[in-house]
Amino acid sequence: MSGYPYQDGDLAVCADCFINEAIKGIIEGNATDEECSFCGETSEEPIAAPIREVAEFIEEGIRRA
């Protein structure tokens, strides 16, 4: 599986960019970046997780469904 357009960068995405509660939880649990690459939200604490981690979670969720 390599269909994700952001997979080769080091982009990070914050929980506010998703409405899915499970994905929000994954991001909050794996946040390593203080800036969201998508909405530009910043914080003094990590709020965004690497898009690769989130994409992997989504892929696993799709496979399981």
Ligand SMILES: [Zn+2]
């Ligand atoms: Zn965001």
